[in-house]
Every structure is written in structure tokens, then in C-alpha cells.
Amino acid sequence: MALWGQAANITQLLGVDLFGLITMIEKAARTVCRNEEACRQISDRASMIRDRLQQLQQVSRFFEHPEMWKPTQGLKATLGRAYRLIIDCQHSSYAYKFCWGSDIADELESALKGMDAWNQHLTNVKVDILFNAFTIIVTRELHGNRNTIKQDEVLRRQADDTAKVAEVLSIPPAFAAFLLPRYRWIASSLQDDWFSDERRVRDAAGLPADGGVPVATALSASPLACAICFDTFPAGRTRSAGCSHYYCDECWRGYVRAAVGDGPRCLSLRCPDPCCSAAVVRDLVDAVAGGDDAERYARFALRSYVxxxxxxIKWCPGPGCTHAVEFVGCACDDAADVLCRCRHGFCWSCGEEAHRPVSCGTVRAWLVKNKSDSETANWVLANTKHCPKCRRAIEKNQGCNHISCPPPCGHHFCWLCFKPAGTTRGHYACATYTPPPDAGGKAETKEEATARQARASLDRYLFHYERWAGNLRSLEKARQDLDELERPSVLEGMAAAVGLSAVTGLDFMVEAYEQIAHGRRVLRWSHAYGYYLDPARDRKKRELFDYLQGEANAALERLHRLAEVDRKEVFCYSEAGEADAAADVVAKRFKDYRDTMVNLTMATRTFMGNLVKAFETDLCEVSMR
Ligand SMILES: [Zn+2]
Ligand SMILES: [Zn+2]
Ligand SMILES: [Zn+2]
Ligand SMILES: [Zn+2]
Ligand SMILES: [Zn+2]
Ligand SMILES: [Zn+2]
Known part of the structure; x- marks a missing residue:
């Protein structure tokens, strides 16, 4: 790819020079006059980050796509903050101290932690998790690549390919466009075939067999009767598809309209004479067809490229999206999640929403099951949610599953299992399915046993279905919040509320939300997987699955709550009548919040990583034992 050659430095694609920033840090750290040790450590970490980025650059061609790089704006912010701290340390004056609202030593330590996190992240996490805008897991994409092509770009590339072939084969472009779909739009295949057996290619496509240059349409040189309506027309008023069968424009128009009405097959239309195979190409269609028909023909022609x-090349199945995505990886690499520019993630193999690490087969089975059973499930679920304490019907309008019943009740509980949920620690929300007790040794009739099993089976389905659906709602909510967080005015307001001078100090929030979105997607599909683990046969697998999923879920719920609910307390302090809170109190509260969030984001990433790894091996660590 030409682009790859040009992208000598991945950071150029970001519009920021990360490597430049790292060099600046290294240089500045040499001339500080206080906190020397901390600054030296920061400089070391910066060098490590550069090494890691350079390694990544060598193994992945992912970096051709600047949009995949968006989350690394967070890295830029971390480095930028470190740089400014070091610059501060070059001045012995303590005047600078107040720019940060707290002690610079704390800030340095926090920056160091941030850089450690990045180093760990860059080392452990798969390239693709890091750089996808919605952190979709792409399990085997290191050698593959998928380009998103915009529709006008499809048009341009189609025209380019057509023009090239036309030139090489010395035929008009309209004929090249007629031939190429037969070769899946791969120019080299057509050219190979043409040069090994031109006659055969010409015959098959209805081009003149004598080797002459085909013409799209010829006008009659003398007065002729139209072979369809039999009216006679003066010279130049009937036309052919380059063959000897002439029709008036009115009859041509009707012929093309009927063909276009028949769908994309109109792209291989032939002369109306049943014994003639002369190709009716785009130029002829444009010359005779009415506006609507010409437009529809053009649309079919464009779509044929995909x-x-x-x-x-596939169209993105995202709602309202007109992008196409091209596969340019190796053939072995056909199972991967793809992220379109519109932010819709989908599975390259089956076209469903992105579902790694769960297999397409499981997804298909699950969706089929939902088609028949989800109506029942929805009814049951919609009618059974009440606060366990006051019985008030509760509507869930937030992403996390820790619910607090509105005043006066104020009861905290888990939306999924109705257990009381702690406000600080303890039960947040559960993901583990506990099967109902069996008959317990009591003798039961065959009917009773069947009924109990059916009930257990429905319970199990409801359990997973509710969490599968719930995680999507949470994912959508997280996406909305993320969109919101990307609005400069929102960020500026938040930065001002906690006394930050630059919005980049809030990048950790965006990072946390990206982790939340990723985690919601993984958990969503983990429930489809979990449903198909047989309670008896896969008991061992089930245990490991429950354990890993439970850990990942607990971390994610806490992170989501921190991002969604606790955020309000940190950033809206003035509304709570604390407008006069001392700046250092606000700064301290913000710093604590940030540190907790950064740590929790990292923890969630680790737990999710473990869960994904287990899926990739189909939990076989257990079955092997
Ligand atoms: Zn006619
Ligand atoms: Zn003909
Ligand atoms: Zn799309
Ligand atoms: Zn799939
Ligand atoms: Zn209540
Ligand atoms: Zn629970």
C-alpha cells in the first residue's frame, strides 16, 4: 500500500508528534533543578514508550488508518502532562506549584503511574484493542487489514480500475466496466484471461470477435425500420449496440427500462435481437434511458463494485451507513471484527454486530433462539422489576446495574439479583448464574421432573438473555456519554469545575469510557456463550467461566458506576452548595477520583483480557485437566 510507504512515522498520522514529545521530555529531564529522580524516571518511561511504539509499528499495518488512532490522544495527553511537569521542575521558583493545585511531587508520581500504565498497556494488550475507536477485539488481525471505503471513494476507485483496464486492453472504458464484474473486479484476472485467450473473452462478453475496437452504439447510416416497432426512421435516428440490429430510441428506452426493473442483471444486458450477444454498455444506456432509469443503472453499477x-469488499451493515470495507489481509484471516468509520463494529464473517471472542456459530444459534423466545423473555423481564424493599416499579435508565431506589426509599440493590448493594464496597452486580435447587432427593413424578427441567431451562435462558440485552443498553448509554464527553464545551465545563487549566487532564475519562464500551460488548456476548455451556456436561468449564466473568463483571460495574454516578459528585460540587469549597479540597477530590478511575480502568482491562483469553481457547485449560 502506498500509504504505508509514506507513513514512515506512525505519529505523523496522529497529527501530533509523539516521538518529538518524547525527545523533548528526555532533553528537559536532564536540566531540572528539583525532583531530579522523579524526572529521570519519567524520562526513562518515555523512552520505553517510544521503543514499544516503534515495535508496534513494525508488526502492524493497522497504523495506516488515522481514525484507528484516536484513543492514543490519551497517550499524547499523558506525555504532554509529564512534559509540563518537567518544565516546572526546571524552575526553582515555587510560583509554579499553584498552577497544578497540589504538590508537584504528587503530580510527578501520578504522571509516572500514568506512563507505567501506558507501558504496560502497550506491552500486554493486542494492538487492535488499543487502537480501535471502539476497542473492538480483533483476534487475528496482525497480518490483515481492512480499509473502509466511502461511497464516493468506491466510485472513484471503480473508475480508476476501469480506466486502467480500458487502457491496457485498448477498449473503451464502458466495455471494461462490462467485463470487470465477471472477474470480481480484479483487473489482473481479466488481463491474464484476455491475453491468454482474447477470443474467448470477447465471445463471452459479446464484443466483436474480429478483434476490432468495440463501439458502444452506432447510428444508422441510411433510413431504416426499427426492428421492434417497425416504424421507419431517417438515417441517424435508429441505433444499434455496435451490431447490425437497429432500433429507434423509444424502443431502446423501453428495453432498458424493463432491464433495469429486473435488477442488477441489467449490467450484463445484450442486444434485443435474441440471436445476438452484443453487449449493451453504460454509454448506450446513458444515451437512450430516461433520467430515473439511467440513475438506477448507475447505482447498480456502483454496487457491483462491492x-x-x-x-x-463488503458494505458496512451499520444503520444508515454507506461505507464499504475492503479486505486486504491474507486469506487465512477471515474471522475478525471490523470497525467501520461510522463506528459500527461488525463481524467480517457473518455480518452480525461485532461479537469476538464468541464464535459466529454460537452467535447464530443464539440469535435464532432469541427470535423464537425473546418475546416471552421480554414480557417476563418487563413485568418483574420492583424495588425489593418498597415494591415500587423501577425503571433502569443508567448503564450500571447498581440501582438506588429514589427517595424516600433510597434502597440500594443489584438490578440483576435484587441483593442489597453496598454503596462503597460489597456486592455491585452479579453475572453468575445459580441454578435452582433440584428435587433434593424428594420423589417426583415424571411430569414434575419435566416441568422442573423446563422451568430450569427457561430460567437459564432468561438469566443470560437479560444480561445479553442489558449489556447492549449499557453499551449504548456508554457510547452516548462518550459522544457527550467529546464535545469541547462539556469538557471545558468539567475542567473548570475541578480547576484544571486544560481539558487534556480529563483524557482518563475518555479512556475509561472506551474500556467500558469494550467490556460491555465482551460481556454481552459472553452470555450467549454461557448459555450454551451445558450445566452438567460442561460443569468444569462453567466454573472457570463464572469465575472469570464474575471478576470482569464486578470490575466493569464498579468502573461504570464511577464514571456515571460518582462523576456527578466530583464535577458538580457547586450545585451541592459547596461553591466556596476551597480550591485544594476540590483538587484533592478530583485527584483521588482520577487515581481511582485510572486504576480501575487498568484492573477492568486485565480482567476482560483474562476472559477473552479464556474464550479464545474455548476454556480448554479446564477440559484438558
Ligand atoms: Zn421502434
Ligand atoms: Zn444485435
Ligand atoms: Zn459503517
Ligand atoms: Zn460472526
Ligand atoms: Zn425502594
Ligand atoms: Zn447481583
Whole structure:
């Protein structure tokens, strides 16, 4: 890819020079006059980050796509903050101290932690998790690549490919466009075939067999009767598809309209004479067809570039999206999640929403099951949510599953299991399915046993279905919040509320939300997987699965609550009548919040990583034992 050659430095793609920033840190750290040790450590960490980025650059061609780089704006912010701290340390004056609202030593330590987190992140996490805008897991994409092509770009590339082939084969572009769909739009295949057996290619496509240059349409040189309506027309008023069968424009128009009405097959239209195979190409269609028909023909022609590509290029299935995604990886690499520019993630193999690490087969089975059973499930679920303390019907309008019943009740409980939930620690929300007790040795009739099993099976389905659906709602909520957080005015307001001078100090929030979105997606599909673990046969797997999922879920719920609910307390202090809170109190509260959030984001990432790893091996660590 040409782009790859140009992208000598991945950071150029970001519009920021990360490597430049790192060099600046290294240089500045040499001339500080206080906190020397901390600054030296920061400089070391910065060098490590550069090494890691350079390694990543060598193993992945992912970096061709600047949009995949968005989350690394967080890295830039971390480095920028470290740089400014070091610059502060070059001045012995303590005047600078107040710019940060707290002691610079604390700030240095926090910056160091941030850089450690990045180093760990860059070392452990798969390239693709890091750089996808919605952190979709792509399990085997290191050698593959998928380009998103915009629709006008499809048009341009199609025109380019067509023009190139036309030139090489010395035929008009309209004929090249007629031939290419038969070769999945791969120019080299057509050219190979043409140069090994031109006659055969010409015959098959209805081009003149004598080797002459085909013409899209010829006008009659003398007065002729139209072979369809039999009216006679003066010279130049009937036309052919380059063959000897002439029709008036009115009859041509009707012929093309019927063909276009028949769908994309109009792209391989032939002369109306049943014994003639002369190709009716785009130029002829444009010359005779009415506006609507010409437009529809053009649309079919455009779509053929994607739809006749043999699966090499696919339309993004995202709602309202007009992008196409091209596969340019190796053939072995056909199972991966793809992220379109519109932010819709989908599975390259089956086209469903992104579902790594769960297999397409599981997803298909799950969706089929939902089609027949989700109505029942929805009814049951919609009618059974009340506060366990006051019985008030509760509507869940937030992403996390820790619910507090509105005043006067104020009861905290878990939306999923109705257990009381702690406000600070303890039960946040559960993901583990506990099967109902069996008959307990009591003799039961065959009917009773069947009924109990059916009930257990429905319970199990409801359990996973509710969490599968609930995680999507939480994911959507997280996306909305993320969109909101990307609005400069919102960020500026938040920064001002906690006395930050720059909004980049809030990048950790965006990072946390990206982790939340990723975690919600993984958990969502982990429930489809969990449903198909047989309670008896897969008992061992089930235990490991429950354990890993429970850990990941607990971390995610806490992170989500921190981001969603606790955020309000930290950033809206003035509304609570504390407008006069001392600046250092506010700064301290913010710093604590940030540290907790950064740590929790890291923890969640680790737990999610463990869960994903277990899926990738189908929990076989257990079955092997
Ligand atoms: Zn006619
Ligand atoms: Zn003909
Ligand atoms: Zn899209
Ligand atoms: Zn799939
Ligand atoms: Zn209540
Ligand atoms: Zn619970």
C-alpha cells in the first residue's frame, strides 16, 4: 500500500508528534533543578514508550488508518502532562506549584503511574484493542487489514480500475466496466484471461470477435425500420449496440427500462435481437434511458463494485451507513471484527454486530433462539422489576446495574439479583448464574421432573438473555456519554469545575469510557456463550467461566458506576452548595477520583483480557485437566 510507504512515522498520522514529545521530555529531564529522580524516571518511561511504539509499528499495518488512532490522544495527553511537569521542575521558583493545585511531587508520581500504565498497556494488550475507536477485539488481525471505503471513494476507485483496464486492453472504458464484474473486479484476472485467450473473452462478453475496437452504439447510416416497432426512421435516428440490429430510441428506452426493473442483471444486458450477444454498455444506456432509469443503472453499477467483489469488499451493515470495507489481509484471516468509520463494529464473517471472542456459530444459534423466545423473555423481564424493599416499579435508565431506589426509599440493590448493594464496597452486580435447587432427593413424578427441567431451562435462558440485552443498553448509554464527553464545551465545563487549566487532564475519562464500551460488548456476548455451556456436561468449564466473568463483571460495574454516578459528585460540587469549597479540597477530590478511575480502568482491562483469553481457547485449560 502506498500509504504505508509514506507513513514512515506512525505519529505523523496522529497529527501530533509523539516521538518529538518524547525527545523533548528526555532533553528537559536532564536540566531540572528539583525532583531530579522523579524526572529521570519519567524520562526513562518515555523512552520505553517510544521503543514499544516503534515495535508496534513494525508488526502492524493497522497504523495506516488515522481514525484507528484516536484513543492514543490519551497517550499524547499523558506525555504532554509529564512534559509540563518537567518544565516546572526546571524552575526553582515555587510560583509554579499553584498552577497544578497540589504538590508537584504528587503530580510527578501520578504522571509516572500514568506512563507505567501506558507501558504496560502497550506491552500486554493486542494492538487492535488499543487502537480501535471502539476497542473492538480483533483476534487475528496482525497480518490483515481492512480499509473502509466511502461511497464516493468506491466510485472513484471503480473508475480508476476501469480506466486502467480500458487502457491496457485498448477498449473503451464502458466495455471494461462490462467485463470487470465477471472477474470480481480484479483487473489482473481479466488481463491474464484476455491475453491468454482474447477470443474467448470477447465471445463471452459479446464484443466483436474480429478483434476490432468495440463501439458502444452506432447510428444508422441510411433510413431504416426499427426492428421492434417497425416504424421507419431517417438515417441517424435508429441505433444499434455496435451490431447490425437497429432500433429507434423509444424502443431502446423501453428495453432498458424493463432491464433495469429486473435488477442488477441489467449490467450484463445484450442486444434485443435474441440471436445476438452484443453487449449493451453504460454509454448506450446513458444515451437512450430516461433520467430515473439511467440513475438506477448507475447505482447498480456502483454496487457491483462491492457486491460482485467475491466477498473482498463488503458494505458496512451499520444503520444508515454507506461505507464499504475492503479486505486486504491474507486469506487465512477471515474471522475478525471490523470497525467501520461510522463506528459500527461488525463481524467480517457473518455480518452480525461485532461479537469476538464468541464464535459466529454460537452467535447464530443464539440469535435464532432469541427470535423464537425473546418475546416471552421480554414480557417476563418487563413485568418483574420492583424495588425489593418498597415494591415500587423501577425503571433502569443508567448503564450500571447498581440501582438506588429514589427517595424516600433510597434502597440500594443489584438490578440483576435484587441483593442489597453496598454503596462503597460489597456486592455491585452479579453475572453468575445459580441454578435452582433440584428435587433434593424428594420423589417426583415424571411430569414434575419435566416441568422442573423446563422451568430450569427457561430460567437459564432468561438469566443470560437479560444480561445479553442489558449489556447492549449499557453499551449504548456508554457510547452516548462518550459522544457527550467529546464535545469541547462539556469538557471545558468539567475542567473548570475541578480547576484544571486544560481539558487534556480529563483524557482518563475518555479512556475509561472506551474500556467500558469494550467490556460491555465482551460481556454481552459472553452470555450467549454461557448459555450454551451445558450445566452438567460442561460443569468444569462453567466454573472457570463464572469465575472469570464474575471478576470482569464486578470490575466493569464498579468502573461504570464511577464514571456515571460518582462523576456527578466530583464535577458538580457547586450545585451541592459547596461553591466556596476551597480550591485544594476540590483538587484533592478530583485527584483521588482520577487515581481511582485510572486504576480501575487498568484492573477492568486485565480482567476482560483474562476472559477473552479464556474464550479464545474455548476454556480448554479446564477440559484438558
Ligand atoms: Zn421502434
Ligand atoms: Zn444485435
Ligand atoms: Zn459503517
Ligand atoms: Zn460472526
Ligand atoms: Zn425502594
Ligand atoms: Zn447481583
Amino acid at each position: 457486491e460482485e467483489s467475491g466477498g473482498r
